Amino acid sequence: MLPVAFAAGAALVTALAAGVNARSSPRLDMDRTAEAVAEAAGGRYDLMGLAGVMSRLDGAQLALALRHDPAMGASSLPGLTPGWGNLRLGGRPDPFAVATGLEALRLNAAEAGESVVAAAPPFRFQPAGADDRRRALRCLTQAVYYEAALEPDDGQLAVAQVVLNRVRDPNYPNSICGVVYQGAERNTGCQFTFTCDGALARSPTTWGWSRAQKVAERALAGEVAKPVGSATHYHADYVRPWWAPSLTKVSQVGAHIFYRWKGxxxxxxxxxxxxxxxxxxxxxxxxARPRDVVTAALGYEPMLDKSAELVRDLLGTGNRTVEFEGTTKIVGAPSLGGRRQPTAKEISDINERLKAFEEGRPVPSPAPTPED
Structure with missing residues (x-):
């Protein structure tokens, strides 16, 4: 649901731009407001729609809307440099701090992508043997599935393109599995969070895996995601990592914003x-064992901040529809990517283990988790 302040501001801007005179029509002002918001949002009522509404506001209107938006609280005060709350005395932003939600959307929308994008050449997939072919396809499918299961086909292909671009970038391993699992053996260096946050412990949905695998096969066969060009990094549009300004923004495809090295x-x-x-x-x-991935934010990684996933849910994206082989599926984010909601018993066990730890008692072993 769009914040009331944004809706009112968008209605004012679109009405003025179109030269609408409320006194020349018998329609109620609320009808005009609803039409103006729907037009600005492009008919969408998710984060992308909200970004469209925000793009119609000038600086004064945006500041006023943010000041009265209960979702923002006091996190964005007028007159202060964006990200001021993350600055340390040394002047460097806190690498663990990531702007999320509406503030991240505003910052991301304010940065333009490249007007002309040079497409990467088709990937030359020549595995040494059948086992190498199978491993490469599985690793690339995992990256597509766990990073972009709810994205449209072009969004999934864009993620696959980043992996293949990294294979050909001298800064990264020259194998597909090497790129996907780079740094996963350490607690502080995984490049893709699903390789170290425990997501692999959950079995993927059959239809979601099949869809991701088809996209991976297309990429290995030489299909190119032209809009992302030579991008080697990305993040979700509802987060704003501190490292984003140090790279060149290429474009946005679906919910992901893609970047390349500068120069x-x-x-x-x-x-x-x-x-x-x-x-x-x-x-x-x-x-598949979860590990501490917070300090992975020190590097330039295409990771999705897990707290941001919660922010996205709280902002009302809820269930989403995914087209697959002519069928529309309605899914929620926790149902894909190997994640699920904990049961009441699991929550109770977790609380009991935390209590035992705080009291210095032996920590009981966790109960086996049920299979999906």
Whole structure:
């Protein structure tokens, strides 16, 4: 649901822009307001629609709307540099702080992408053997599924493109599994959070996995996601990592914003690494154990901040529809990507273990989790 302040501001801006005179029509003002908001939102009432409404506001209107928006609280005060709350005495933003929600949407929308994007060349997939082919397809499918299960096809293909761009970037491993699982063996360096947050412990949905695998197969067959060009990084549009300004924004596809390195290092010509053809064997049981991933924010990673997922739910995105093979599926974010809501018994067990830890008593072992 759109905040009332944004709705009122959008109605004012669109009405003035269209030269509407309320006194020349018998329609109620609320009808005009509803039409203006719907037009600004492009008929959408999710975060993308809200971004459309925000784009119609000038600085004064936006500041007024934010001041009266209960979702923002006092986090955005007039006259202060965006991100002021994350600055340390040394002047460097806190690497653990990520702007989320409406503030992140505003900051992301204010930064323009590239007007001309040079598409990356098709990926030359020449695995050394059948096992390498199977491993590569599985790793790429995992990246697409756990990072973009609820994205449209072009959004999923864009995520696959980032993985393949990294394979060809000299700064990263030259295998697909190597790129996807880079840093996952450490507590502080995973590049894709699903490799170290425990998501792999949950079985993916059959239809969601099949959809992601089809996209991965297309990418390995040479299909290119042209809008993301040579991008090697991305983040969700409802978060604003502190590192974003240090890269060049390329474009937004679905809910993800894509970036490349600044200068010559981020051009298509810099993708000079040759694919090794050999894929490492991944111990998925090891990487299915959740670990501390907070300090992964120190690097330039395409990770999704988990607190931001909660923010997105709180902002009202709720269930989403996904098209797959002619069928429209209505799903909620926790139902994909191997995540689910805890049961009452699990919550009770967690609280009991926390209490035992705080009191210095032996911590009881967790009960086995039920299978989906």
């Amino acid at each position: 010559a290092a981020g051009t298509v010509a810099a993708l000079t690494h040759s694919y090794s053809g050999r894929e490492p064997v991944i111990d998925e049981a090891l990487f």
